[in-house]
Amino acid sequence: MTTGSSTVARAGVAAFALSLMQLAPTMAGADEVTVFAAASLTNAMAEIEERFEAETGHDLTVSLAGSSALARQIQQGAPADIFISANPGWMDELENGGLLEPDSRFDLLNNSIVLIAHGTDAAPVEIGPETDLAGLLGDGRLAMALVDAVPAGIYGKASLESLGLWEDVEPQVAQADNVRAALAFVATGEAPFGIVYATDAAADDNVTIVGTFPADSHPPIIYPAADLANRDSEAENAFVDYLRGPVARAAFERQGFIVLDQ
Incomplete structure (x- = not known):
């Protein structure tokens, strides 16, 4: 070298x-x-x-x-x-x-919680004490995260109870391990409706936000x-x-x- x-x-x-x-x-x-x-x-x-x-x-x-x-x-x-x-x-x-x-x-x-429906063209739902959510479900299920353990489910149940809707829909609730699993139930059509956070609903193109639960019907998220x-x-x-x-x-x-x- x-x-x-x-x-x-x-x-x-x-x-x-x-x-x-x-x-x-x-x-x-x-x-x-x-x-x-x-x-x-x-x-x-x-x-x-x-x-x-x-x-x-x-x-x-x-x-x-x-x-x-x-x-x-x-x-x-x-x-x-x-x-x-x-x-x-x-x-x-x-x-x-x-x-x-x-x-x-x-x-x-x-965050906030919303009612979602399968598909992209679902009709809006006005959520309040007079809402016939059970009638809207028909024979279908309402997808929610675990209502006694997972926050999204806890908030959703609290809102339904506050609005006087829980007893009518409780038999039709399909509980999932977490809110993303509840979202997937609706996105894939296994359940026609579900309750999830607004942020989760916005992340999936296969669901439509059809209504928002009143902020005063559940504890602050x-x-x-x-x-x-x-x-x-x-x-x-x-x-x-x-x-x-x-x-x-x-x-x-x-x-x-x-x-x-x-």
């Missing part, structure tokens, strides 16, 4: 070493964050996951299911770092059990978020900050959520 070639080779090695040194802090600081999030956040969390990983170098693992199932998994020791629930009740239960980092809880989002008490890392703190930031806000708003001022 000539002297010139040796010089070039040494320069190349030096440049490679320098690049590794520059990357080392980022590589050393990379960490994994596991987020348990309500199934109704599926679309927004997919976008947030991709953007957060690209911008921070951290790995984000998102587990989506009904809030009740996720909360029970956390109680049983599941290795989650962040929890985003579709209602305050399950977050209350974890907080009362000492499973949240103190002062880390905040209200993130607001609030999504609280919190850092869980099992560990504390820079990556967790970075993700919580990201949830409060403009990129996440835009992702949530694109799916129809109302982002609450924090």
Whole structure:
């Protein structure tokens, strides 16, 4: 090898070493964050996951299911770092059990519940105490998330009870494990109608929103978020900050959520 070639080779090695040194802090600081999030956040969390990983170098693992199932998994020791629930009740239960980092809880989002129908040309329904929902169903079923456990089902049942409609339709309710499963029942035609969040309905072209349940017929639909008490890392703190930031806000708003001022 000539002297010139040796010089070039040494320069190349030096440049490679320098690049590794520059990357080392980022590589050393990379960490994994596991987020348990309500199934109704599926679309927004997919976008947030991709953007957060690209911008921070951290790995984000998102587990989506009904809030009740996720909360029970956390109680049983599941290795989650962040929890985003579709209602305050399950977050209350974890907080009362000492499973949240103190002062880390905040209200993130607001939503609404709607009546959906299969197809794209269903007629609108005016929802109120005089609505003949049972007659509208005929021999069909009303798809809902688990009415005593999953927030979307809890809100839906509360609204139907408030409007005096629950007793008539209860025998026709087909309960699903989570709100996305209830949405799928209607989207595939297994049930002619269902009750889901407005944001879920907007995510599927095979259903039509035919009516919105009055906001005063059910408790406010609030999504609280919190850092869980099992560990504390820079990556967790970075993700919580990201949830409060403009990129996440835009992702949530694109799916129809109302982002609450924090």
